[in-house]
Amino acid sequence: MRDFAELLDRLVFTPRRSIKLRLIGDYFARVPDPDRGWALAALTGGLTFPGAKPAMIRALIEERCDPVLFRWSYDYVGDLAETAALLWPERRGANREPGLAEVVETLQEAGRTEVPTLLAGWLDALDPTGRWALLKLITGGLRVGVSERLAKTALASFGGQDAGAIEELWHGLRPPYDDLFAWLEGRAPQPEVAEAALFRPLMLAHPLEEAEVDALPLGEFLAEWKWDGIRAQLVAHKGECRLFSRTGEDIGPAFPDLLQNIGFDAVLDGELLVAREGAPAPFNELQTRLGRKAPTAKLQRSHPAHLRLYDLLIDAGEDLRHLTFSERRARLEAWYARHRPALMDLSELVVVENHAELKRLRREARTSGVEGLMLKRAASPYLAGRPKGHWYKFKRDALTVDAVLMYAQRGHGRRSSLFSDYTFGAWTEEGTLVPIGKAYSGFTDSELKRLDKWVRDHTVDRFGPVRAVEPGLVLEVAFDAVQPSSRHKSGIALRFPRIARIRWDKPAGEADPLERLRAMIA
Amino acid sequence: MSREAHPENWLQVTPRGLYCRPGDFFIDPHRPVERAVVTHGHADHARPGNAAVIATPQTLAIMQARYGERAGAVLHPLAYHQRLSLGPVTVRLVPAGHVLGSAQVVIEWGGWRVVVSGDYKRQPDPTCAAFEVVPCDVFVTEATFALPVFRHPPADEEVRRLLHSVDLFPERTHLVGAYSLGKAQRLLALLRHAGWDRPVYLHGALEPLCQLYEEQGVDLGPLRSATRAEADLAGDIVVAPPSALADRWLRRFADPLTAMASGWMRVRQRARQRGAELPLVISDHADWDELTQTLREVGAPEVWVTHGSEEALIHWARGEGMRARALSLIGRGEEEQDALP
The missing domain is CATH 3.60.15.10 (Ribonuclease Z/Hydroxyacylglutathione hydrolase-like)
Incomplete structure (x- = not known):
């Protein structure tokens, strides 16, 4: 645990990517299996411990600490895991210090009721940094500034391999990855990933701004609609069929309708939608489906799943990813004509003659029920990740609303001393404010400081970490769409809300009415 | 009474x-x-x-x-x-x-x-x-x-972390912010105790008090002026007052890695606000x-x-x-x- 704790501690304070890579690489080189494999799993977000919850940690520390001193300490530190780690009464030597593998493997076996006792025993044995790392590990979200991709890049350079090679194997391997490390250290051949219905890493697009469009040589690109669903990969291999989200999460069980009667061996890239007779339904209907792990037959009938195909990666065992997009497109069209699978269709290519037309199509996107356009370089192979210069997404403009700040909450990690999470509302006809959404982003660090000060100066009530403020600050909030929602008092939910501008100048009374948002429902 | x-x-x-x-x-x-x-x-x-x-x-x-x-x-x-x-x-x-x-x-x-x-x-x-x-x-x-x-770990453990970092990044200058009276000299003595016997480089503001400690019989090992050093001090340790860590002064060093020796470093949020890449909880x-x-x-x-x-x-x-x-x-x-x- 000690090495893992030290690694996390260094990563938290290291701003530079190249240095983070070195720190992770050094850890892999120093620490034996299986600890380093579990660390890799933790850094790539592959570990969850459903039995460990923040409330449990709080209960454990409150049993051991004067409540007044706990409260003052928590106020000072601003982060529960760190407060608990620092406050935990030292009992060094009480128990043996646990290793990372021991912690992970024990927790995976343990029943929910055993977790508090196990945890308390380990916390007794560890030093403060070890306790902090343990609590971060089990509550998920390490927040040490390392993405899954960065961890894999560090792994690739540790083993002198290409990151793509690791990506390709990744979804066929399981923690603690002993076979992967053996290969990277030259002690064993590349692990055999069983021929199975595996996720293949997706190719992603870079956003394109209006101003950048004119510089793009349109003749080298093919255009498609960007459909308003979620990216998905369908894998069919020897009768086994799976559906993966963009990140490789298996979402197949929620879409049995799509996966039944598959009569082919292929890996397909497409947009998952709810559609009726080929007409996509608004995004919130898909959300209803995504929310049910095991949908009823009735829901499958009322909200039928649909896959709109973008690309063909593997056809009957033949890997097409090295082919150009135009070549793959031709193969996809031929494949589709041959199989005509139910609940699937092709995402049509859009003919775009010139830049002006491209911009017009994008402006009209909102009325045609699409999110915008995709531009894919005709000569590009299918590359994992977000490579530069190949694919672009040209999204429709965001909608905006002037809303009134109602509540603010302390952030996490770097923002734990700042009120950085904002709930904002719109005016009802009765002249009261009703919350319509929450946003955490869209402002600079200096704006954040000013917002934080505004919150502190205008607090009217406190509920734990949340401050209620007087209705005096208008936030211009950008969002992608308005959806009806029965879960919210306002009756609506905003999609991807973020703060576009802070209207320090605008009186709260002039902010938008709820009615205006209701009229925007997609 | x-x-x-x-x-x-x-x-x-x-x-x-x-x-x-x-x-x-x-x-x-x-x-x-x-x-x-x-x-x-x-x-x-x-x-x-x-x-x-x-x-x-x-x-x-x-x-x-x-x-x-x-x-x-x-x-x-x-x-x-x-x-x-x-x-x-x-x-x-x-x-x-x-x-x-x-x-x-x-x-x-x-x-x-x-x-x-x-x-x-x-x-x-x-x-x-x-x-x-x-x-x-x-x-x-x-x-x-x-x-x-606030529970300070043993100071020699913190110095061990510093030396591990020097091992790991030998091409960088490790610049440690330490208050000029007491902390700087204690850090030097701890480094010597941990086996670091190479010269340690000092910011000018620390020199008089280090000299005074030596005159009072506290051995701090070989010390050099960082300001007058001719090389970029890659792989070396420089001790400076905390105020110098954000100064143009440090641009002379090889990709400086800033460490900070203070009890306030115990709380990560504080340490991050201070901008230290390697916080050392030495108080x-x-x-x-x-x-x-x-x-x-x-x-x-x-x-x-x-x-x-x-x-x-x-x-x-x-x-x-x-x-x-x-x-x-x-x-x-x-x-x-x-x-x-």
Whole structure:
């Protein structure tokens, strides 16, 4: 645990990517299996411990600490895991210090009721940094500034391999990855990933701004609609069929309708939608489906799943990813004509003659029920990740609303001393404010400081970490769409809300009415 | 031991500082006075311009190094444990373990014994005499780190982390921010103890006090001027005052990695605000456990708490059955704050 704790501690304070890579690489080189494999799993977000919850940690520390001193300490530190780690009464030597593998493997076996006792025993044995790392590990979200991709890049350079090679194997391997490390250290051949219905890493697009469009040589690109669903990969291999989200999460069980009667061996890239007779339904209907792990037959009938195909990666065992997009497109069209699978269709290519037309199509996107356009370089192979210069997404403009700040909450990690999470509302006809959404982003660090000060100066009530403020600050909030929602008092939910501008100048009374948002429902 | 002679009647906070009336002297006054007893050389305790100064010989040497003629008109060295009568009051100085020459002031009058701790710590420190417990009736304690989240790890463990980082990044200069009196010298001694025998490079502001420590018999190993160094000092360790870490001065070094040695580094959020890439939790102040241990050991039924998080320590002391109150002294903690904006 000690090495893992030290690694996390260094990563938290290291701003530079190249240095983070070195720190992770050094850890892999120093620490034996299986600890380093579990660390890799933790850094790539592959570990969850459903039995460990923040409330449990709080209960454990409150049993051991004067409540007044706990409260003052928590106020000072601003982060529960760190407060608990620092406050935990030292009992060094009480128990043996646990290793990372021991912690992970024990927790995976343990029943929910055993977790508090196990945890308390380990916390007794560890030093403060070890306790902090343990609590971060089990509550998920390490927040040490390392993405899954960065961890894999560090792994690739540790083993002198290409990151793509690791990506390709990744979804066929399981923690603690002993076979992967053996290969990277030259002690064993590349692990055999069983021929199975595996996720293949997706190719992603870079956003394109209006101003950048004119510089793009349109003749080298093919255009498609960007459909308003979620990216998905369908894998069919020897009768086994799976559906993966963009990140490789298996979402197949929620879409049995799509996966039944598959009569082919292929890996397909497409947009998952709810559609009726080929007409996509608004995004919130898909959300209803995504929310049910095991949908009823009735829901499958009322909200039928649909896959709109973008690309063909593997056809009957033949890997097409090295082919150009135009070549793959031709193969996809031929494949589709041959199989005509139910609940699937092709995402049509859009003919775009010139830049002006491209911009017009994008402006009209909102009325045609699409999110915008995709531009894919005709000569590009299918590359994992977000490579530069190949694919672009040209999204429709965001909608905006002037809303009134109602509540603010302390952030996490770097923002734990700042009120950085904002709930904002719109005016009802009765002249009261009703919350319509929450946003955490869209402002600079200096704006954040000013917002934080505004919150502190205008607090009217406190509920734990949340401050209620007087209705005096208008936030211009950008969002992608308005959806009806029965879960919210306002009756609506905003999609991807973020703060576009802070209207320090605008009186709260002039902010938008709820009615205006209701009229925007997609 | 009469009630009228209770220290709250003769040891009081005044605009110029804590004043002992029967002995007619101030302890660590923050404005010039006729007679001052000074606990240690940090600028928020030892100020220039007093007429007479009573302190340990080491503290007086530090004040002379910092203030020259302004250290005081008459300097009266008082070795540890030596008794001095000031009127009817007896005063002696006892090691506080904070920095070289740091002392607690033991004041006896009317059957009462008051100990003013100044700043102190209980962790071992090779550069100064260790804190001694003096049982007393009233203990006046500092409270810089008086929250239970502050628990300083062993300092040699922190130095080991520094050396591991030097191993890992040999092409970078490790630049450690450490306060110029006490922390810098302790860090150097700890590095030597951990086996680092190469020269350590110093910011100019640290040179006089390091020299003074050496003259006082504290061996700090080979030291060089960082400013005059010809190479970019890749793989070397440079010690500088914290204020220099954000300075153009550090651009001369090889991709400097900034470390910061301070008790405030315990809380990650604080350490991040400070911008340190390698926070080292090394403190010359008592942490929570040391504070509470000390309060128990001196056995004083009454505790006065000065600068820091007074309320938490007062809450704890009352829970232990002690009488406890805050003693608001002006101008304390500023030296630490210089180090940490």
